[in-house]
Amino acid sequence: MARYAEVPAPKRTSAFSSLQHQQFRWLYASNIAFFFAMNGQFVVRSYLAYDLTKSEFALGLINLVVAIPMLVVSPFGGVIADRVEKRRLIMAGQAVLVLNELAILVLLLTDTLQFWHMLVAVFFMGCTFPFIMPARQAIVVSIVGRQGLANAMALQMGGMNAARVVGPVLAGFIIALAGVRWVYVVAVAMYALALFSMSRVSKSPPVEGMGKKPVLSELWGGMRYVAGDPPVRALMILSIVPILLAMPFQALLVVFAEDIWHKGSSGLGLLQAAAGIGGIMGSFFVAWRGDTPRKLRMMMTSLLAFAGGLFLFAISPWFLLALPLVLLADVFASTFVTVNNTAIQLLIPDEVRGRVMALMMMTFGLTPLGTVPVAAMAQAFGAPTAVAVAAVVTAGLSVAIFALSKALRGIDATSQAALEADAAAAFSTGPAAGAGEAASAAR
Numbered sequence: 353m354a355r356y357a358e359v360p361a362p363k364r365t366s367a368f369s370s371l372q373h374q375q376f377r378w379l380y381a382s383n384i385a386f387f388f389a390m391n392g393q394f395v396v397r398s399y400l401a402y403d404l405t406k407s408e409f410a411l412g413l414i415n416l417v418v419a420i421p422m423l424v425v426s427p428f429g430g431v432i433a434d435r436v437e438k439r440r441l442i443m444a445g446q447a448v449l450v451l452n453e454l455a456i457l458v459l460l461l462t463d464t465l466q467f468w469h470m471l472v473a474v475f476f477m478g479c480t481f482p483f484i485m486p487a488r489q490a491i492v493v494s495i496v497g498r499q500g501l502a503n504a505m506a507l508q509m510g511g512m513n514a515a516r517v518v519g520p521v522l523a524g525f526i527i528a529l530a531g532v533r534w535v536y537v538v539a540v541a542m543y544a545l546a547l548f549s550m551s552r553v554s555k556s557p558p559v560e561g562m563g564k565k566p567v568l569s570e571l572w573g574g575m576r577y578v579a580g581d582p583p584v585r586a587l588m589i590l591s592i593v594p595i596l597l598a599m600p601f602q603a604l605l606v607v608f609a610e611d612i613w614h615k616g617s618s619g620l621g622l623l624q625a626a627a628g629i630g631g632i633m634g635s636f637f638v639a640w641r642g643d644t645p646r647k648l649r650m651m652m653t654s655l656l657a658f659a660g661g662l663f664l665f666a667i668s669p670w671f672l673l674a675l676p677l678v679l680l681a682d683v684f685a686s687t688f689v690t691v692n693n694t695a696i697q698l699l700i701p702d703e704v705r706g707r708v709m710a711l712m713m714m715t716f717g718l719t720p721l722g723t724v725p726v727a728a729m730a731q732a733f734g735a736p737t738a739v740a741v742a743a744v745v746t747a748g749l750s751v752a753i754f755a756l757s758k759a760l761r762g763i764d765a766t767s768q769a770a771l772e773a774d775a776a777a778a779f780s781t782g783p784a785a786g787a788g789e790a791a792s793a794a795r
Contacts, residue, residue, distance in 0.1 A: 368503075368507065368639070369500065369503050370496050370500050370503045370504040370507055371507070373495055373496055373500070375495045375552075375553055375554055376492075376495050376496055376504060378549050378550070378552040378553045379488075379491065379492070379495060379549070379550070379553050380507065380508070380511065381545075381546075381549040382442075382446075382545075382546045382547075382549035382550040382553070383488065383508060383511055383512075383546075384511050384514075384515065385542045385543070385545040385546040385549065386446070386484075386488075386542070386543065386546040387511060387512050387515035387516075387519070388515045388518070388519045388522075388542055389449075389453075389519075389538075389539045389542035389543050389546070390515070390519070391515045391516050391518075391519030391520055391523075392519040392520060392522060392523035392535060392538070392539060392542075393453075393523075393535075393539055394519075394520060394523075395519075395520040395523040395524055395527070395535075396523050396527065396532055396535040396536070396539075397414060397470070397474065398411050398414070398415075399527060399532065400465075400470065400532055401414045401467065401470060403532075404465070404466070404467045404470070405467050410467060413471070414470060414471060414474055417471050417474050417475050417478065418474040418475070418477055418478040419478065420478065421475060421478035421479045421482070422478045422481055422482055423714065425478075425479055425482040425483075426482040426485075426486075426710050426711075426713055426714045427571050427574075427575075427707070427710055427711065427714065428482070428567060428571065428710075429482035429483040429484075429485070429486050429487075429706075429710050430486045430571075430574060430706045430707035430708070430709060430710025430711065431567050431570045431571050431574070431706070431707055431710075432483055432706070433483070433486045433487040433490055433705075433706025433707070433709070433710070434490075434570070434574075434703065434704065434705065434706035434707055435570075437555050438487040438490060438491045438494075438706070439491065439550060439551075439553050439554070439555050440555075441483055441484075441487045442484055442487050442488060442491070442550050443547055443550050443551060444483075445480045445481075445483050445484035445487075446484065446543055446546050446547040446550060447547060448476065448480045449477065449480060449543045450540060450543045450544050450547060452473050452476050452477060452480075453473075453536055453539045453540045453543060454540050455469075455473065456469065456470070456473050456536055457533065457536040457537060457540060460532065460533045460536060461533060482710065482713075485709075485710075485713055486706045486707075486709035486710040486713060487706060489693075489697075489709040489712075489713075490705040490706045490709050491553070492504050492505065492508065492697070493697060493702070493705070494702075495553070495554075498697075498698055501694055501697055501698060502638065502691075502694045503639050505638075505690055505693055505694045505697065506635050506636065506637075506638035506639035506690050506694075507635070507636075507639050509631075509635040509638075509686065509689065509690045509693075510632055510635030510636045510639060512635075513628060513631035513632045513634075513635055513686060514632050516628055516631070517625060517628030517629065517631075517632065522538075523535050526538060570707070571707065573704070573707070574704050574707025574708060574710075574711065575707075575711070577700075577704045577707075577708070578708060578711060581699070581700075582757075582758075582759030583699055583759045583760070583762070583763055584696055584699050584700060584708070585759070586753070586757045586759045586760035586763070587692055587695055587696050587699075587760070587763065588696065588711070588712065588715065589753060589757075590651070590655075590692065590750065590753050590754075590760065591689070591692050591693075591712075591715060592715050592718065593655075593746055593749045593750055593753070594655060594658065594659075594685065594688065594746055594750075595715055595716060595718050595719055595722065596718050596719070596721065596722035597722055597726070597742045597745055597746045597749070598658060598659060598662055598685070598742055598743060598746040599685070599719050599722070600719055600722040600723040600726045600727075600742070601662060601665075601666075601726070601739045601742065602624075602627065603723045603726075603727065604726070604727065604730055604735045604738065604739060605620055605623045605624060605627075605678075606620050607730060607735040608623065608674070608735055608736075609623055611735070612735065612736065613670075613671035613674065615671055619671060622675060623674070623675065623678055626675045626676070626678050626679040626682075627678050627679065627681075627682045628682070629679060629682075630678065630679040630680060630681065630682030630683040630685075630686065631682045631683075631685070631686040632686075633679075633683045633686070634654075634682065634683040634684065634685065634686025634687040634690065635686050635687075635690055637683070637687060638686075638687055638690045638691060638694075647691055647694070647695050647763060648760070648761065648763045650687070650691050651688055651691050651692055651695070652750065652754060654684040654685075654687040654688040654691065655684070655688045655746075655747075655750050656747055656750065656751075657680075657684040658681055658682075658684035658685045658688060658746075659743045659744070659746040659747035659750070660743070660747070661677055661678075661680045661681030661684060662681045662739060662742070662743040662746075663739075663740050663743035663744060664677050665677040665678050665681055665739070666735075666736045666737075666738075666739035666740040666743060667736060667740055693712065695763060696708065696712065726738050726739070726742055729741065729742075
């Protein structure tokens with residue numbers, strides 16, 4: 353470690369230190385506008401589909417049509433994110449979204465909208481998101497560097513959680529006060545704002561050497577990297593446990609609200625709001641806490657606390673006790689996800705960043721798969737039993753992975769080596785080189 357002797361130790365930063373970077377402010381503004389529009393659309397899309405068809409099946413179909421291309425195209429989106437300049441890729445995707453929503457708005461204004469129009473629109477949306485999302489994640493490190501990555505990732509996660517809570521509420525209010533058309537007016541404006549803000553971000557050059565091999569070969573190269581890198585592989589396996597087992601509890605909140613505590617739709621709204629607020633609090637806690645050399649302890653503590661809070665929520669006999677419990681559970685869930693994502697971003701080299709981000713985002717698509725067995729257990733034994741069992745299994749598997757994975761137990765040293773390599777490279781050759789060389793130097 354002698355080569356790092358002159359590098360100053362990381363200092364505690366403020367909760368919003370990443371916003372000191374002008375480029376990150378533009379990126380953050382683009383992300384906030386994008387996620388507010390996206391989450392608002394979740395409400396208006398279902399509302400409009402049901403209004404046009406009066407069919408419950410249509411609700412499932414429209415969500416299936418957007419989900420399938422997202423799942424299939426996501427790996428290729430990561431390859432393209434590594435092949436091309438990321439800012440242009442994001443801007444191109446956002447331009448497609450602006451035109452997509454504008455087309456629906458025109459059909460609404462002319463009273464010619466049909467359900468099949470919506471299916472076509474959401475299909476294009478589902479094909480576009482897999483290119484935008486990995487590039488959005490991958491571009492962060494080129495702006496703030498690895499030293500600022502923890503704070504930047506936490507702020508991004510906090511903004512996403514805020515949009516997840518507030519976006520649907522605003523969309524619902526707009527529908528009630530002004531009608532569906534105005535939701536699309538706002539969505540077009542927000543996507544356009546996201547496009548403009550992204551245009552102010554500096555270019556992020558593509559990975560050198562990418563594009564010389566076939567797309568499938570480069571896709572396989574990204575998968576091979578994750579499979580062959582023990583720390584990254586361990587972190588991704590650990591992240592899948594709560595995604596598959598614990599996070600599907602949100603699909604059962606309606607059962608708790610209706611059948612367990614008999615609070616109806618208002619109770620469901622309060623539970624969802626508490627969960628969303630907990631997610632925001634967890635993200636901003638990580639932003640305030642800043643980068644920590646003890647990422648493993650923070651991850652395992654938050655993951656086990658999430659499982660514990662979820663277990664207590666499941667067995668709670670009182671609704672008023674369940675509200676703070678679900679809030680705390682989501683505080684810890686958000687903390688775990690943010691620290692886990694940050695640790696992975698710290699370790700991966702730039703040449704595979706887009707592809708690894710795409711694979712990470714695919715893991716979040718596993719939540720609906722986990723919902724099926726949890727829902728089946730709820731059908732057979734009741735929602736409280738199903739969620740309690742899922743929480744216990746989550747905790748047990750997490751401890752087992754910790755005990756069996758030497759790479760996971762050594763993650764703090766590996767992450768710190770990446771940070772020190774980044775600081776040393778920046779110290780000797782400038783920030784741009786530091787961000788690009790850290791992962792390989794850490795190895």
